[in-house]
Amino acid sequence: MIYFDNSATTYPKPQTVTAAVSNAVKQSSNPGRSGHSLSLGAAGKIFSARQTVSDFFGMENEQNVIFTGNCTTSLNMAIKGILKSGDHAVVSSLEHNAVMRPLEKLKGIGVTYTKAEVYPCDNDKTLDSFRHAINSKTKAVICTHASNVWGIRLPIERLCALAHAYGLVMIVDAAQSAGILPVDMHNGFDIVCTAGHKGLYGPMGTGLMLLSEQIMPDTIIEGGTGSNSISLVQPEEFPDRFESGTPNFPGIMGLKAGISFVSAKGYDRIAEHEFRMIRYLYEKFQRMSKIILYTPEPEKEYYVPVLSFNCKGYASEEVAEILNKNGIAVRAGLHCAPTAHEAMGTLKTGAVRISPSVFNKPADMDRLLFVLSKT
Amino acid sequence: MQRVFEVHFCMCMHNLLKREVIRLGNSAITVSSVTYALRGQKILRSIGIKAEVKKTVKHDGEKSCSYSLIVKKEKVDEAEQILLRNGVRVMGRSEGDGEK
Structure with missing residues (x-):
């Protein structure tokens, strides 16, 4: 199968990741709970994984690396840990439901939000849009680094500076950018x-919440941490504060291997490889009258290598099914991001999304084009 | 005879465990979590102080489910200061009392 659904999860995984997960399942014990050698050994490996993450994202303190089950869990912890009754948040017009649904839920306690329009290829205008959305009750700016539908890249470093100029917390959804674009905590993200399991090539069931030194979100999950068990109060120390329950040890070992894989290859080389294929595809699409495109030709400065389109006369899911029958995996529909589709006028139709990985080859794009040309 | 053997066995195990945790010449710095312990070990190793991580044996209220960094007695003052300066929360210290 030719796999173009890497925005959902990357496939295949590097062999080192599969091996790391397999070894962890065979050898693991619950880390940070018991005092025996197996438990301490597992705790040491988790600590080493924290260090790998911390180094990759430019962090000073590995304790501020929080392992979660996925990005959605991380975003829920961040959003619900920061926003309280009466607070206001500014989000972009391209957010995934992992941001929008928690905010909708928080409306029940009086939290409000404003969507700031994103202007592809015009970061100044996007910044202005965010600036105008801020009001006296704004507590946080929450936005995606790159749209999971359109690949549009937001200027998060500048948005962070804007947020801090107004004393706001900056929360970034880097689900589509980590492993492709630089995401450096030295930029001041809170x-x-x-x-x-996407651009970091780890297994599904893994996510990260990275915290700056200054931030102390409230907890939404409390429980056993293997530390100070006599107290019924959730510990304040990181990472224990946010990591109740048994960690996904095999997943974390796989994630460590995935990040090492990306580091060894170089995220910029991976991005260039994927961009080359997406730009090639875009050029070919422009010459196909049946293909509907919604974004300009993607440039690295303003996009990540994700491209969505539609075929005239076909529903997006129909195109996906035709491609599936021809051995090509894509995702069609609304991609859990109705807000992003609303911004582009595709809320009723959805779209077909192509998201390559480091393991795709240019010939894969030719095969996709061949099948679409025959449709 | 059986009872004498059982009591003797228990005392041996008790002494063995005590010896295993904190040997003569060593001290233990107690921290609240395994991550703090491993971080502390890394910090101390980087400045040349060898430290072993162990689950704290004593039950002492606040020190329940905590971890200890075992270091040489003559280094413990320095080690504790370094940990505190690097943001590792120290809960207490214990000294090794050796074999009985």
Whole structure:
């Protein structure tokens, strides 16, 4: 199968990731709970994984690396840990439901939000849009680094500076950018949430919440941490504060291997490889009258390598099914991001999304084009 | 005879465990979590102080389910200061009392 659904999860995984997960399942014990060698050994490996994450994202303190089950969990922890009754948040017009649904839920306690329009290829206008959305009750700016539908890249470093100029918390959804674009905590982000299983090539069931030194979100999950068990109060120390329950040890070992894979290859080389294929596809699409495109030709400065389109005369899911029958995996529909589709006028139709990985080859794009040309 | 053997066995195990945790010449710095312990070990190792991580044996209220960094007695003052300066929360110290 030719797999173009890497925005959902990357496939295949590097061999080192599969091996790391397999070894962890065979050898693991519950880390940070018991005092025996197996438990302490597992705790040591988790600590080493924290260090790998911390180094990758430019963090000073590995304790501020929080392992979660996925990016959605991380975003829920961040959003609900920061916003309280009466607070206001500014989000972009391209957010995934992992941001929008928690905010909708928080409306029940009087939290409000404003969507700031994103202007592709015009970061100044996007910044202005966010600036105008801020009001006296705004507590946080929450936005995606890159749209999971359109690949549009937001200027999060500048947005962070804007947020801090107004004394706001900056929360970044880096699900589509980690492993492709630089995501460096030295830029001052307060919280970065990302998936472990997309651009970081880890297994599903892994996510990250990265915290700056200054931030102390409230907890939404409390429980056993293997520390100070006599107290019924959730510990304040990181990472225990946010990591109740048994960690996904095999997943974390796989994530560590995935990040090492990306580091060894170089995220910029991976991005260039994927961009080359997406630009090639875009050029070919422009010459096909049946293909509907919604974004300009993607440039690295303003996009990540994700491209969505439609075929005239076909529903997006129909195109996906035709491609599936021809051995090509894509995702069609609304991609859990109705807000992003609303911004582009595709809320009723959805779209077909192509998201390559480091393991795709240019010939895969030719095969996709061949099948679409025959449709 | 059986009873004498059982009591003797228990005392041996008790002494063995005590010896295993904190040997003569060593001290233990107690921290609240395994992550703090491992971080502390890394910090101390980087400045040349060898530290072993162990689950704290004593039950002492606040020190329940805590971890200890076992270091040489003559280094413990320095080690504790370094940990505190690097943001590792220290809950207490214990000294090794050796074999009985």
